[in-house]
Amino acid sequence: MTQESARSGGVWAIVVAAGRGTRFGTGLPKQYTPVAGQPLIGHTLSALCSHPGVRGAMVVLAADDAHWPGWDAMAGTPLLRCTGGESRADSVLAGLQALPDEVRVDDFVLVHDAARPNLRHDDLTALLERGRADPVGAILAAPVRDTLKRAGDDGGIDRTEPRERLWRALTPQLFRRLQLTRALESAREGGVAVTDEAMAMELLGMRPLLVEGDEENFKITTAGDLARFEFVLSRGPRDGATS
Template sequence: MQDVARGGVWAVVVAAGRGTRVGAALPKQYIAVAGQPLIGHTLSALCSHPGVRGAVVVLAADDAHWPGWSEMAGKPLLGCVGGESRADSVLAGLQALPDEVRADDFVLVHDAARPNLRHDDLTALLERGRADPVGAILAAPVRDTLKRAGDDGGIDRTEPRERLWRALTPQLFRRLQLGRALESARESGIAVTDEAMAMELLGMRPLLVEGDEENFKVTTAGDLARFGFVLSQRLHGSGAS
């Protein structure tokens, strides 16, 4: 853990989305779970790790719900306004990082709607990702049988699941390389769905680091209830952090 903590990294936390599929009046990142907004749980899990030095939170331009936090777990929080796309928002976050973050320093990118990040997973990502020339992402192997559907909704065939992974966050890349990859994708008119995809488009091969499947993204009301259950189990001593 000491090696991970030495020269801690900054994080960009993307919180500019609307989260309409949850079906709530508030953006999903501000829905209270166990007395705290979802984004508070996310930032606490991230910033309480000794390998994280601080975070930039990327917000929507008209965000009226951000509590204005300037620190979390004793680490500095900075805010900035995001863009129309995920790539635009991450680019804004990279630009808002403090001057102490050099071009070749590694930076984490994390979803505000992934509140259940385990410290063990983040430690593994930092240790292995910073030893890789490109960087790394947390990911989970696909375990379900995959079916390809036809236009009529029927099954066309079963797809092999070997070597298939579900991309999670955080994802860890060098500040300058990631910025250039995102700008290149934008100039090419490609809507990247995660940071690794932008790096892949430049011919780079990020490392996959297996993470816990409980690091799920809150997208629906069911996901929100699931996280509430996880918290209740943890509070009663039967859940892992």
């Protein structure tokens, strides 16, 4: 199968980039922090859009975003943009509503964080293959490997929590357009602040599939995370992740 034919049967992705990045500690939104000659979001879009299973990407920006470089394509994949909302869920809903008419209500759609630039193609391939075979969808995730402690109000350890069956949610996450729209709208109407798309689906009684992904698909939140990504870049491209 050629790359062109693979893209014709691919999925659209929503890239959430409307956040302010206040925890990052700079005046510049973290998704625009320069890394190796381009904004951080450029690395994210390159990793995502260079995968042959991605047909196009809708980038969700803040209403007053003055930093967007004006890209209309990345790695040969079209980029569209729309304005997000106050919360992550509002921004994802805006992206879902702005998708082109070719994306049908029962088509699967990816949702990815703008601050996760180190996505591996192998992981995305596994997510697409397994998620589209599931009636609900799937997310990339990583098993919890550290010992977990529950803290008391005084900062002391109350107890050790069992880590078996616990996973850290990553992105992309893959769901059908209409199902995800209804799940996010239902959470909003119920006053629930969902922290990822899978949580909205869970609130409707659905059970998304967990697909194990590389732990280096980390979210850049602090300056330390940025230094970690710069180190990853210094080692060269990995499976299309940083090419």
